[in-house]
Amino acid sequence: MRGALSSIRSDSTVRALVLRSSVPRVFCAGADLKERALMTPSEVEQFLYDMKLMFRELEALPQPTIAALDGAALGGGLELSLCCDLRVAGQSALLGLPET
Numbered sequence: 621m622r623g624a625l626s627s628i629r630s631d632s633t634v635r636a637l638v639l640r641s642s643v644p645r646v647f648c649a650g651a652d653l654k655e656r657a658l659m660t661p662s663e664v665e666q667f668l669y670d671m672k673l674m675f676r677e678l679e680a681l682p683q684p685t686i687a688a689l690d691g692a693a694l695g696g697g698l699e700l701s702l703c704c705d706l707r708v709a710g711q712s713a714l715l716g717l718p719e720t
Contacts, residue, residue, distance in 0.1 A: 622670075625677045637681065639704060640688035645712055647687070650695025671696065678703040689713040 628634050641647050656664060678685060678700070687693075687701035690710040698715050701707050709715070 622674050622677060625674070625681065628683065629677075629681055634683055636684045636686065638686045638688055639700070641691065643691070645691035647689045647691050647693040647713070648697025648700055649692050650697045650718075675699065675703045689715070692716075694718055 628637055651667075656667070659667065684706070685704040687704040687707045688710075689701055689707055691712055692714045693701050694714070694716050695718060698717060701715075
């Protein structure tokens with residue numbers, strides 16, 4: 621994702637970015653907690669650091685960014701949508717931070 625954001629940043633033909641899911645009823649369900657449970661503490665730290673960098677890169681894009689929420693946006697998925705300039709939610713959108 622960071623590579624794609626870098627390409628978009630430097631592409632003057634890109635006028636806007638719309639983030640959407642190709643999975644029905646799910647925008648982004650957040651981190652795979654089962655996968656994260658198998659990580660060492662240093663791997664978790666690196667994973668979270670990389671995610672934070674990606675969020676910052678998305679926030680800093682010069683092009684307008686839009687999150688198209690047509691399903692669950694949970695945890696990191698909701699955080700991802702909050703990095704966009706605009707969020708458009710369909711009737712089936714479900715937003716939440718289950719970790720809190």
